[in-house]
Amino acid sequence: MMSSLLLISLAxxxxxxxxCMYRLLKGPSISDRIAALxxxxxxxxxxIAIICMLLKTYAYFDIILVIGILTFIGTTAFARYIERGVVIESGDDESDR
Amino acid sequence: MRDILKEVLLLKAEMMSQTGEILIGLVVLIGALISALSAFGLVRLPDVYLRSHAATKSATLGVLFILAGVFLYFAFYLEHVSAKLLLGIVFVFITAPVAGHLNGRAAYRSGVPLWERSVQDDWSVSIKKEREKQ
Structure with missing residues (x-):
């Protein structure tokens, strides 16, 4: 019973x-694509959390954490790139801003 | 007599455990439905800011439901209270709105137009002043 509910959730x-893939491919601006990503x-x-539950294993909890962190860092880097044109500011170069 | 009582108790425990499993499955299903609703908003809404509102808020709620269901299942049925999963819940809860805010601000500052039927745009005034000062 529960595993069928989990399979429906996965679908x-x-x-x-x-x-999201539709918005990622079509999105008129870059920010649309970033939100979709x-x-x-x-x-x-x-x-991945649901697959952990289906397989009754906690081996994939690390992957949950890593994907969360990478998603946040990726979105932050893209947003800075759109806003300023650089990802990491060097600090001594005024023309970057 | 005693055997019958024992059997009834066992049966009751099994029924309760099945009910709990179905409840946890329903929590996960509700999370998946909220995420699907948020994807629908991402496809259908008219401009970047409304779409990012749909993608940020309701996707966060859906993921929190799913992760809470997984945490409850592992805590009650497999006797494994996972600190990693709790950390993941807290991390998603904190960072998803921050990422949505950063993305919306970057969109506005890079000049993505608002929907033509938007009624209020407070930031345009102060941004114009800032640009005149430079």
Whole structure:
């Protein structure tokens, strides 16, 4: 019973990822694509959590943490790149800003 | 008599454990449905800011539901209270809104237009002043 509920949830999440892929490919501005990528990362994280539950193992909890951190860092880097044109500011170069 | 009582108790425990499993499955299913709703908003809403509102808030809620269901399942059924999973819940809860805010600010400052039927744009005034000062 529970495993069928979990499989239905996995199917629904896959449909959600397909919707995000549509916005990622079509999105008129770069920020649309970044929002879609961020959401794909978060959905991937929850899919891995459900797979952990289906397989009754806690070996993949590290992957949940790593994907969460990488999604946040990626979104931050992209947002800084759009806003300022650089990802890491050197501090002594005024023309970068 | 005693055997019958024991059997009834065992049966009751099994029923309760099955009910708990179904409840946890329902929590996970609710999380998945909220995430699907948020993906629907990401596809259908008209401009970047509304789309990022849909993608940030409701996706965070859906993921929190799913991770809470997984945490409860591992705590009650496999006797493993996972600090890693708790850390993941807290991390997603903190960073997803921050990332959405950064993305929206970057979109505004790089000049992505608002929806033509938006009624208020407070930041345009102060940004214009800032640009005149430079």
């Amino acid at each position: 629904i999440l896959s449909i959600a990822v397909v919707g 961020d959401m794909i990362g978060v959905l991937l994280l929850s899919m």
